[in-house]
Amino acid sequence: MTERRPWLANYPAGVPAEIDPEQYGSVPAVLDEAIAKFRDNVAFSNMGKTLTYGELDARSRDFAAYLLGELKLKKGDRVAIMMPNCLQYPIATFGVLRAGLTVVNTNPMYTARELRHQLVDSGASAVLVMDNFGKTVQDVLPDTQVKQVITTGLGDLLGFPKGPIVNFVLKYVKKMVPDYAIHGAIRFREALALGHEHELPPVTITLDDIAFLQYTGGTTGVAKGAMLTHRNLVANMLQASEWIGPRARPGQETIVTALPLYHIFALTANGLVFMRLGAKNILITNPRDMPGFVKELKREPFTAITGVNTLFNGLLNTPGFSEIDFSPLRLTLGGGMAVQRAVAERWKKVTGVTLVEAYGLTETSPAACINPMDLPEYNGSIGLPVPSTDACIKDEDGAMLPVGEVGELCIRGPQVMKGYWQRPQDTADAIDADGWLHTGDMARMDEKGFFYIVDRKKDMILVSGFNVYPNEVEDVIAMMPGVLEVAAIGVDDEKSGEAVKVIIVRKDPTLTAEQVKAHARQHLTGYKHPRIVEFRNELPKTNVGKILRRELRDEPKKA
Template sequence: MTPSKPSINISSHPSEKPLDWDRTKTLIDTLEELRKLYAKLPAYSQQGQTLSYEQMIRLSRKVASYLQKHPELKQGDRVAIQLPNTLLYPVIAWGILQAGMVIVNLNPQYTAKETQKQLKDADVSAWFCADISAHLIDEVRLSLRCPLIVVCKLFDLHPWAQRNIFQFVLRYKRKAIRPFKSDKTLSFRKLLREGSAKAWVKPEIKPSDLAMLQYTGGSSGVHMGAMLSHANIVANMYQVDHFLSDNIVKGKEILIAPLPIYHIFSFTVHCAVTLLSGSHNILILDASNIPGMIAELKRWKFTAITGVNTLFFALMRLPSFKTIDFSSLKFAIAGGMKLDPLVAQKWEDLTGAPVLEGFGMTELSPVASWNPKADNRLGTIGKPMPATEMRLTDDEENVISTTDTEGELWVRGPQVMQGYWKHPEQTQTHIDSNGWMRTGDLASFDAENYWTITGRKKRMILVSGFNVYPQEVEAVLNSHPEVDSSKVVGRMHPVNGESVKAYVVLKKHGLSQNDLKAFCKTELTSYKLPKQIELVSKLPANE
């Protein structure tokens, strides 16, 4: 006889760690408080240059004052940042917030069409663009009403000699900077000079005011901006900080930041949470350069590192990984994609530190659950964050109260977004009247309140921590004049988690898989590209 599963007679599973914080504070208020505590401590380092918290805040206020005084900008305007992990990123991001404006993150690897689509949807009034992406300006500017475009050299905050050496290598050795017309754009260094002559005025904003438009496909696959307020992000800052409080020492932590900060997980950890602890963030410009990253790791006695399964695997493959000093490492933080327990166990065997996996979504600012270091259980997403509730429902949206039973995961807490930008109908579909957010993920829980992701209800492919929505890739394939129809699916990948596969029906013979791949490359950034294309006479029904 099979024993029955335990039943837990509650409608939701709240966090076991109580938390209280001042809910009247905005991100600007929080930054001002932290400045008093950590002004002289190092905040960010990148390739030989370090900014203290005081320097970072002072520079960010120059950015803020310039934006405030610009005649065509106003409080509440959306301002885009299209930058990789450089010292400029936190300076610009906090400058936008201190101007009372809204951050819109863009991937610097986006194609012109991807960039244009997001900039137009967000109605941006200003755009901070990396020089490695500045060639996009010529292709998209005519379709925008964007009175301020700022071109940022990746090493603008380094000393003169270093700055010029690094820029020479980028432009002439790596050919990473393509020509573009510089008319009607402003250089970042000129913006700083002009911002220095203007006094910063603290804007009057409320916790409920918008702080960020972070784009995602959500559980619907439609590319939309998740509206994250000051209250959302401040709440998640305190939730994560409180959850990790037993394992961190204020002012003493050194965190490695290899994941792109334009991604919400990395942004929250390295531009928000670490400020509460006065931590020192080491920015990795190009985490795909694994030997270069290992060389940087060897320079620091770091205490924590963020990453995804793909990165942990790639690091451990190199023999030089074992030459790194891990004596200070407390834990690694995994986010963005499912963590392979075998990879996590090997990491702990080699470094002596566990990998703590959690669950998050852009719409949740982003963290909803995490594994506690004291009882880390590989294969699970841990327990709900402080002030967070999680529950499961069946197909009829009845609440599931039995353990080890699969259902759709819902989350409620102060980190749940305000809604989707310009999509009120999608907001109503995904957030109910009681504040519960439908995630589109399938999960189960056990008797000790540990949760496990078991699958997805939504159509989404997760490639190395990046969400790929089949509808977007299909739209590109179907736009080719010789394509009749297509279907895009995910395939398991031993390193990247999943890869993209496309089935394509052609209108007539002649077009090859390589032709289609080349066409997609002009429309989609690299992680969205189909790695496999199968030409078929009829689309498969059960894929």
């Protein structure tokens, strides 16, 4: 077995080779256990207001009873949730799941076009939206089959006087809430009150029921809904829990949740894994406000934080961050995009804690590989496949490649999605007859079973027949002290087919293109050198901070 799975011989002590995805009957069963064990512990906190596990139980029950008793939704119906990190999110999400319905996580930053596609494609019956984004819902509503809109203000659950003040400031001072009017919409607090009057009927939920429609691929074309079942989520929660193992202390952890919970990484890692541990989740509503974020981190000791490379980089470059007391911090997990060595090394230097890189996809719920938690320092790898997970490298014909060869990373395990919602052909293209999910990531495996991402297939740059991987170029340029952020893309070139272009956000305003090129010449072979260096004030990113190379590549075509 270890011949085919060399990683098992290198598992951290105590981590089993397999998990039992049937240990819990559903995601709500995990919540029920946490509530029974940790009823009086704080489950979530946001802007100074807390929600205990007992309160989460009562309010999510009320929301579930509203959906079934008032709206008369039936098992399998879809409910869209469109909001940033706030106390309403976990109440609504667990309410939807407890009602036997499916959550359609919806990015609140969506344009009308993107939202229309997702609501129509998912066939959502109801949508819960924060006031800031109500205008977008209003604009697309006539084109959808949504029967009920539920609205809420960011301050609605923050108590008096803070809640009304927050809502007033957002609307009238910061002008962040455009006027909108949706006929028949109901406020979230009113929905909870109505639900409170209803009994919650017994709901049969199976592991094969769809818990989440998690949309993905919007940066590469039409967004597709990955069908994540209760089994997928329970399995991935157990896989990650076993991996963290003895480092996690039930009832004693405090995790910083800066990535939005509507993103699969935070949803599973923070929302489920740490919920099972009875942890306190500190919800950061707007992590882009870095000074405000750092203030929040200074306010309360925290033991764990998850994030993407740009988030960690942003914190490291924010005044005051290095003054935080990091003595309670025991776990830092990076995923969602490649962690850059320069960022990881600086994180270790400032916090004393290794930035452990993990790898996953929306389609794998998300964790597929994680580095050992006791890793002494950044190693450039995405880690080892988690328990009950197979991984391999395949060539373009589908044949498995030996150790050290670069090919497409493929994943198989209980966390792999059921398929894409109403897209059988896309599902067949992604998951082969043997159950392998083709990730679209180019990678290699070493003899110990550690995997290394070389790059996305579609991001590869071809210079005179040589493959250039943007991650490698970006890693090298990011080592320069004067560089804050960098993206590498391929541009058309008459002589070599493509040439490497880097777009840089400077930390040092005096940094020149010639200095960048000289640095690249020191660290990269000739064909990998950036021919073009461009400086900008910012790079285009997704809402979770992943740099959008595609947008940068498409720019000349827009011109």
